[in-house]
Amino acid sequence: MKNTSRTTVRRLAGAGAAVLLLGGGALATAPSAAAKNYSLSFDKVALAAPGVTVDVTYSCDEGSQQWIVANADELPKPGHNEVSAAGILKTDKLVCDYNTHTARMQLTTGGVGAFAKGSKVKVSLHYFDPNDGFSGFRTERTVTL
Structure with a gap:
């Protein structure tokens, strides 16, 4: 036994x-x-009056519902109204397959003001989940147009 x-x-x-x-x-x-593969970085920021274009490199998980949101804010100058612009890449414009991709974002001022050559601008990028309002993986950079 x-x-x-x-x-x-x-x-x-x-x-x-x-x-x-x-x-x-x-x-x-x-x-x-697979490791969560969310990355986000700037390649180029350029004047596209009245707004700016931002070339981004990104990576997201398959099935992701995240958007990429970009904001550009002119750094204040004495006696000058600050200009702001924004743009969104929604889920249907992103390829989320764990690989790295590039996209061009057109940030618009909404008809209020215009960026000019030589403007100093702080540009920020982040992922945004429209289902729960969560915002994550933020990166920013200051550039001269």
Whole structure:
């Protein structure tokens, strides 16, 4: 009886180890187990009067519903009204497949003011989830147009 009991314990231990190894391998290769690949960076910011264009490099997970939002704010000058612009790349304009992609964003002033050559502008980028209002992975940069 003792011998049968030891054999049973060994078999159960071996089966448990095999399940753990196979399960771990399946998890490691599953797409949802891939590292969350959200990245966002500037390539170029340029004057496109009255607004600006921003070339971005991004990466997002498959099935993502995130948008990319960009804002440009002219740094204040004495006696001059500040100009602001904004732009959005919605989900249907993004390729979310864990790989890196580029896109050009046109930021518009909404008809209020215009950027000019030589303007100092702070540009920010971030991901935005329209379903819950969460905003994340923010990056910003100051440039001269």
